Amino acid sequence: MQGHALRCSGYFAGAMAMHTIVIADEQPLLRAAVQALLDAQGHLVVAALDNGAEALQQALALEPELLILDLALPRLGGLEVIRRLHQRQSPTRTLVLTAQSTEHIAGLCLQAGASGFVSKLEAVEELGDAVRTLLRGRAWFPVRSLGSVAAPQGLQAEDEQLRNLSPRERTVLQYLVNGRSNKDIADELSLSDRTVSTYKARLLQKLNAGSLAELLEIAWRGGLLERLPATAGALPDESRDQYFHALFEAMPMPVCLRDAEGYLLTCNRRFLEVLDTTLEQAVGKRVIDSERVPPQEALQFHQQYLQAAAAQQPYSLELVLHDRGRKIALHHWGAPYRDAQGVLVGMLCSFVDMTEHEQALISLTHANEQNLAVRRARLMFLHRVGEEFRHMLEMIASRLHEVAATFEDSAALQQARQDTRQILDRIGVLLDLADLESGTLLLRPWATDLVRLTRDALQAVTADGVLSAEWQAPQAPSPAWVDRERYQQIVGLLLRHCGQWVAAPLQVTASSALLGHAEMLWELRIGPQPPDAPLNAPSDSLEPALVLCERLAQLMGGQLRWHWPPQGGNLLTLRLRLPQATS
Template identity: 35%
Template structure:
């Protein structure tokens, strides 16, 4: 006699399986309907044999098999499932199951399997490795166990959120599995995946069998297919519909009704051209387009503006054919995504961008005119003055003015001409030290000498535009030295190699006192230089200090 745990989501089936187990002389010690509870009861009730369905909540059945076997290799596992044996029997064997019985088999198969597994034998009615793939050919052979589980849940009409909750994974992970399934199975929609699952008998055990009244239309899917379509519609957050070959509306979901401000009673059975929200001309055009799609039997997608009862909506629309068991096109399944708010927002962003660009051009033009107006008088002033006879403050002021004019000219040229980057290979540590030594040599007597700290330099050899970086470095040091020649300057350099081969370059220059003026041509010139190298330049003020942070991304270079 074995201690048995039953893992089955349907209460009636749990009861029936329990009666079979007890009739064979075994003891039922636990009955659960999800994977998480199964793990808990496996610890607390110590079953010797587990009968489980693959389509359970909390964990996928295949994951549950692996976890149970990992915890107790001696535990006997018998899979009793409505999933396709042609695909899942082999996977269950690989996961560690001791037996596999399909719910489509005769009831006596369950008894035979229980007897075999309880006595330490494996029970697979047909060798899983030799099972022929049903209807879909070998299209599912390349799928992993988790991918098959996700495909089955999609086939049941579950939403991404519902799948995430059932398998205890994130919504984003489900989206990744869905994308991977579409690539492997070469379909471009959720409906295509559901159709493949349907053809291969995967995931149909949990689909509702609710059907619509017969009077909705003359052409109807068969009950199983209709249940699949109904589940798909109900799980979609977007407006979705099913029409027959003539364009009559067979099924729709609540978002569809909400979008069109209507009810099922008013629209079910109506053709495309009879929909009250279209004008007569619109109705004829959309009806003709629909009939052409049905005739071609191909998927269709479009994007554009549609007027619904005086409300202009910008919609993304897709549709694709649904077929009967013989492959004959019976109609189209379609969906809308209302992009109206996004379309309006994008228009506003485009307008704002164009306005900002116009203002930027005006500001650049003004800076160019200002430079042209001031540069000529400055040059005449310098030519007319005896520089040697100026006082020291006068010489310094004239030098700074000349530097500002040169920076303004380069700033305007950067904005208007946008010269391309000219990267060269260099050792960034040696380059920074040499640049700093050159700057220190020009300092006046008594001025504070900047210090350099290397903080996590993992890559030294870089490809970088040395001319622009040099102009940025020199201009910033000169500006801060002018502001407070006696205040210490701390310079720290850090680099980090990324897996892609790109190096993140971080340079921080800190003035050990607050900076009185945070604007000006020099700082704007530094900011624009960093931006022209596709980097960032920002200032941080805290603890009585002002730090300027420069971050760039540069290709790594081989040591030379």
């Protein structure tokens, strides 16, 4: 076996620091599920909160590396939390985890300053990938969530998106957001209903909106709604209400008009239906006067509304109503509504009920937790049985060792000892797989020279003379953060299995490359020496040890590739993407 002498100036002492993360979500089951995932990845959750106000406070006080938050948070909406952290130049990166997964919402998160966006409807693996990516200093906005927003020209501001509409698209948009039906628009513009539907679909795509309600929100901010007559502010209430209803009664979403102090002036029929109230009961009331909204959250909403009205700027936030013991999650927004002279008449407001999405998510989370509980119970049982078998076999191995000392020439005893050791090794692999499945197997990275660590692993495997291997490695040290014990376990298992297929010595070749962002790629290739040596075809059965190697490689941010028949003289390639360490 050939090796290279290595001289290292010393290692950075101590283990890698854990990443600090804060979770903010109103649902306790979801908070627990996310925390379990982060714990399994070796991160430290320093706070798990159920409202936006505390999330903002803790993010500013603790300065965690990452804040994972929902948008529908009580007391202070998720978007507002992101904006305020961004305004205060907080070093904390923000990952939005929400059921509101339209392109429009993803675009708003990106504009507010979020570092990443993940839908709650995606597989849990995507959340893990997003967390790892953000902690490496990169953004996570999958193309499917941003859609056309992720095009090469980058994210455009809403006013620029509106300016890029064709004259006909802009005209159709103005008709749509002012309550005109497809048939009315078709008659007005001498188009077919199908052509109007095509324009509508194109507008939803270009403006990254998921519904007509979101188109309305964008149009409010862009000033595309019809203005009230110059005298609208002075019109009698009855005339003003008639004009409002002429514009918004046909709208499929709830719409209301509030004055600068938050008092409701008028609303359409859909608003009354959704809130199960009458016009007489609704007019003259503010959100802060409602018994359905918790006092602290109502005060927070009222303050933000007054600020937006005073600045004559649009706003959006999440609001939770309590109705007959049931929580209703609303995505609420508003925009200034002016007369033809530009005088503020009030704030035009609307909302979308997100409760069904949240309840569906809670049901899925609950079912998932039940399945996980059953799975954990089975794994614990298998783990306990495995430990008992291992203990019994260790006792047998100890007695065989005592007997073998008396009968040194007994080949049967030596074979029994070898068989017992192999069974113990296989049980150890199965127990490790059970720990991986239950999430209790955690990596403990240390700053390590991979060249030296790999050489030590080769020496340990070939020490008994059963297996031989030739070793080629980089001349310079390759320091990285890696779990030493688990890395050596992978190398040992792979060499033993390759040794079953190759009668000749094995050739082990290592290489390293810098990737940027303080990461390195470590590649290990194993094949026969010489490359054309005869091989025994591997068994078609699934070997637990190989499954364990593949899972451990994935846990280390890498992959394991098998080549049968061999490619380039290699049976397998192990690639690990690891954080660099100080030499």
